[in-house]
Amino acid sequence: QVQLVESGGGVVQPGRSLRLSCAASRFNFNNYAMHWVRQAPGKGLEWVAVISYDATSEYYADSVKGRFTISRDNSKSTLYLQMNSLTTDDTAVYYCAGALLGFCSGGSCYGESDVFDYWGQGTLVTVSS
């Protein structure tokens, strides 16, 4: 069964940085786009960022553009989210989400690469002074 396990959350002061990790297992990580989605306490879901299977392209929500960087290490089957200049509005549970309905290889993707069919358990980031 596909597994996505996030880590790196915690309490951080405004203006500081934090790096989240997501360890993937039991699927061919290097064939799928990966996303981060967050959920502020008591609020709805907000898409944060996506990285292509081969790390050649990334897209971000306007709310994090210029502050957050998504990356991946396919040799370690791990996804990352570097979060800089954190504000209290960034307080949320951060989910790593896999788009395994969209298979990618050799420069092409087939299927749904922007639908989240596998999710981690989430890691809580609290930005507070």
Added chain:
Amino acid sequence: DIQMTQSPSSVSASVGDRVTITCRASQDISTGLAWYQQSPGTAPRLLIYGASSLQSGVPSRFSGIGSGTDFTLTISSLQPEDFATYYCQQANSFPLTFGGGTKVE
């Protein structure tokens, strides 16, 4: 950015009821629409993608329909485990966006 508007924001229903949730996109997204279910304290679960394709393992009482700007999720006969919050998400263009959610209680 494409805005996704769900209605109602909450619905009161009983076991066995037919429940319908709608989602409207601010512009044409073809069939690039997914539905998710989230129970408290858990990660969301994909129910429907491509507006009408049932995700593997999801009971057939869930169905989706729509294209363009108007979409519907239907639960044909509500079961106890279906009391949860439901979200639509457009997968047509970046930034990807979610609806505000519908709580079935």
